[in-house]
Amino acid sequence: xxxxxxxxxxxxxxxxxxxxxxxxxxxxxxxxxxxxxxxxxxxxxxxxxxxxxxxxxxxxxxxxxxxxxxxxxxxxxxxxxxxxxxxxxxxxxxxxxxxxxxxxxxxxxxx
Ligand code: FES
Numbered sequence: 591x592x593x594x595x596x597x598x599x600x601x602x603x604x605x606x607x608x609x610x611x612x613x614x615x616x617x618x619x620x621x622x623x624x625x626x627x628x629x630x631x632x633x634x635x636x637x638x639x640x641x642x643x644x645x646x647x648x649x650x651x652x653x654x655x656x657x658x659x660x661x662x663x664x665x666x667x668x669x670x671x672x673x674x675x676x677x678x679x680x681x682x683x684x685x686x687x688x689x690x691x692x693x694x695x696x697x698x699x700x701x
Contacts, residue, residue: 594640596660596686598626600672603646611650617673619654625675626656629682639686652697658685669697 600623604615613619627641647655653671658681668691672678677695684692 595638596658596663597640597642598656598658598681598686599642599644599647600626601645601647601649601655602643603650613646613650614654617654622654622656622672622675622678626678626682629675629679630686633682633687635682635686639682649697649699655697656681660686662689669699670695671697 600619601614602619602623603613605611605613607616623641623643630636630639630641644657647657647669649655649669649671653673656670656672657667658670659667668685670677670681670692672681672695680692681695684690
């Protein structure tokens with residue numbers, strides 16, 4: 591049995607301000623990651639959900655990027671664009687607790 595039911599990885603990559611690609615940190619990823627850690631703890635998910643930082647997930651143009659891996663989400667995971675704390679809360683409540691993908695926040699991935 592895996593140690594966690596879900597992992598959620600937040601891109602916390604930061605590029606220089608003059609880089610035209612921008613980065614998730616420039617779009618608020620640091621605060622969103624911190625909010626996810628606190629919200630998961632408050633929801634009693636310690637030990638069940640691991641909230642991690644990741645480098646660039648190569649989906650920079652779609653906003654602050656996060657990917658959830660859980661037994662039902664393998665092998666490719668569920669990729670989200672999370673722009674607000676409310677978006678993070680919806681993923682925690684609906685996906686990590688409820689087991690349902692939040693389609694409105696799902697990224698459009700190539701191939
Ligand atoms: S900088 Fe976050 S996905 Fe590339």
